[in-house]
Amino acid sequence: MSDLSVARFDPRSPGFRANPYPTYRYLRTHQPIHYRAERRDFILTRYADNREVLRNPGFGRSASSLIEPVAGTNGGLVERLVSARNESRRLMGLWLALTNPPDHTRIRRSLSRAFTQSRIDGLRAYIQAKVDASLDQAMERGEMDVIGELAYPLMLDLNCNRILGIPPGDWHPNFGQWTQSMSLLADLDITPIAYERGMLAIAGLAEFFRQWIAACRAGSRPADGLIGMLMAAGDRLSEEERLANCIMMFTVGHSSTVNLIGIALLSLLKHPAQWHLLAAEPSLIDRAIAEVLRYDSPVQGISRTAFSDVALSDRTIRRGEKVICLIGAANRDPARFPEPDRFDIGRRPNPHLSFGYGIHTCIGKNLAQLATKIVVGTVARRLPGLSLATDSPQWEESFLGHGLKTLPVVF
Ligand code: HEM
Numbered sequence: 249m250s251d252l253s254v255a256r257f258d259p260r261s262p263g264f265r266a267n268p269y270p271t272y273r274y275l276r277t278h279q280p281i282h283y284r285a286e287r288r289d290f291i292l293t294r295y296a297d298n299r300e301v302l303r304n305p306g307f308g309r310s311a312s313s314l315i316e317p318v319a320g321t322n323g324g325l326v327e328r329l330v331s332a333r334n335e336s337r338r339l340m341g342l343w344l345a346l347t348n349p350p351d352h353t354r355i356r357r358s359l360s361r362a363f364t365q366s367r368i369d370g371l372r373a374y375i376q377a378k379v380d381a382s383l384d385q386a387m388e389r390g391e392m393d394v395i396g397e398l399a400y401p402l403m404l405d406l407n408c409n410r411i412l413g414i415p416p417g418d419w420h421p422n423f424g425q426w427t428q429s430m431s432l433l434a435d436l437d438i439t440p441i442a443y444e445r446g447m448l449a450i451a452g453l454a455e456f457f458r459q460w461i462a463a464c465r466a467g468s469r470p471a472d473g474l475i476g477m478l479m480a481a482g483d484r485l486s487e488e489e490r491l492a493n494c495i496m497m498f499t500v501g502h503s504s505t506v507n508l509i510g511i512a513l514l515s516l517l518k519h520p521a522q523w524h525l526l527a528a529e530p531s532l533i534d535r536a537i538a539e540v541l542r543y544d545s546p547v548q549g550i551s552r553t554a555f556s557d558v559a560l561s562d563r564t565i566r567r568g569e570k571v572i573c574l575i576g577a578a579n580r581d582p583a584r585f586p587e588p589d590r591f592d593i594g595r596r597p598n599p600h601l602s603f604g605y606g607i608h609t610c611i612g613k614n615l616a617q618l619a620t621k622i623v624v625g626t627v628a629r630r631l632p633g634l635s636l637a638t639d640s641p642q643w644e645e646s647f648l649g650h651g652l653k654t655l656p657v658v659f
Contacts, residue, residue, distance in 0.1 A: 254271055259437050278293065293574050299601065307553065333448075333451075339488065344493055378405065378406075379402065394657055395652055396651065399510055400506050418469065430449050430450070454570070457491055514655060539595050545579055545650065552570070575602055635659070636655075
């Protein structure tokens with residue numbers, strides 16, 4: 249990147265999305281609380297500021313913070329789209345991730361029951377068997393796309409089948425397309441087209457889950473897993489909250505972990521000494537995955553809105569103003585991490601912010617870490633000679649959700 253491009257924070261630029269770290273470094277040094285006048289939001293790149301915003305109850309979630317497409321026309325919008333979009337907007341406002349206390353506390357309690365340590369530990373053998381079966385198939389060919397042939401099928405199955413409780417035979421053929429649309433909807437500076445696609449995906453998922461819940465109630469489908477738990481929550485959740493959070497869980501339950509698995513293998517294979525170290529010392533796996541999360545976080549940022557005027561370092565964020573907490577930048581702050589640009593799988597301590605911080609801390613982090621450790625640990629054990637089939641794999645179009653489209657490897 250030239251000096252000028254380093255100074256430019258542009259989530260829509262493919263080069264920036266592939267490697268945002270020089271820009272983060274520039275902003276952290278020159279404008280750590282960077283005001284974007286055209287968007288009227290603040291971009292935070294220091295660890296301490298990010299953690300403070302995520303901890304401080306003066307900041308919270310606002311559905312509107314995720315659903316502001318860039319200026320443009322929606323001309324020609326047909327009525328069907330308008331009604332789908334209205335319902336989608338309403339449902340999105342009920343997502344756990346976008347609510348504030350006391351609703352947040354109540355909804356989180358119902359969802360958390362599916363993520364107890366014992367339930368997650370109980371998935372270990374299942375995940376191991378799935379990973380081994382995928383590798384058995386790939387080994388016959390000597391090549392594989394880590395995303396399409398391993399990470400995505402594994403996480404879709406884990407999330408839909410084992411967490412939500414929907415057996416594969418009942419999956420909707422649009423699941424893949426809806427995942428794609430939803431990840432762009434949650435992005436920064438989204439375009440009107442991405443916004444409309446996201447609204448349609450939510451409408452499609454709402455229809456699917458409405459029918460699924462009705463079938464469970466009628467006894468023609470099993471009320472297992474998280475959906476069964478949400479149904480059993482009775483009037484602790486409204487019918488709309490139940491539906492909305494099935495839709496949210498469908499997306500958050502697999503996409504970031506697919507991204508983490510891809511980024512983990514990419515980062516390790518780009519640092520062969522670290523890859524060989526892990527293959528020789530499997531007990532380093534916990535620290536290795538923590539380092540991947542710090543070094544190149546699958547969630548680059550999250551947004552908050554100030555509920556009152558709040559002092560942040562030498563600035564005041566006014567009530568109603570929006571801040572973007574750049575987790576990916578916080579994780580490379582030299583004030584918190586010595587030699588932050590060095591990828592070191594032995595790093596300790598490693599207090600990265602990649603699962604968030606404060607009351608919205610990721611509910612699925614144990615599951616995400618377990619699945620990633622099993623995938624990476626098994627690949628390192630069974631295929632230590634693995635190498636990248638390309639040095640510059642393609643990145644997804646979203647910026648906040650950071651991940652690879654494909655990751656071809658050979659062995
Ligand atoms: C590597 C994978 C993952 C990463 C990096 C990740 C990251 C995050 C982050 C940064 C947040 C905080 C959002 C905020 O504060 O605004 C979050 C929240 C959340 N995550 Fe994850 N996540 C991952 C996997 C998962 C999985 C597997 C699940 C569920 C199966 C999940 C469910 C959730 C939920 C429900 C929330 C909202 C919590 C709340 O608002 O209280 N995540 N995640």
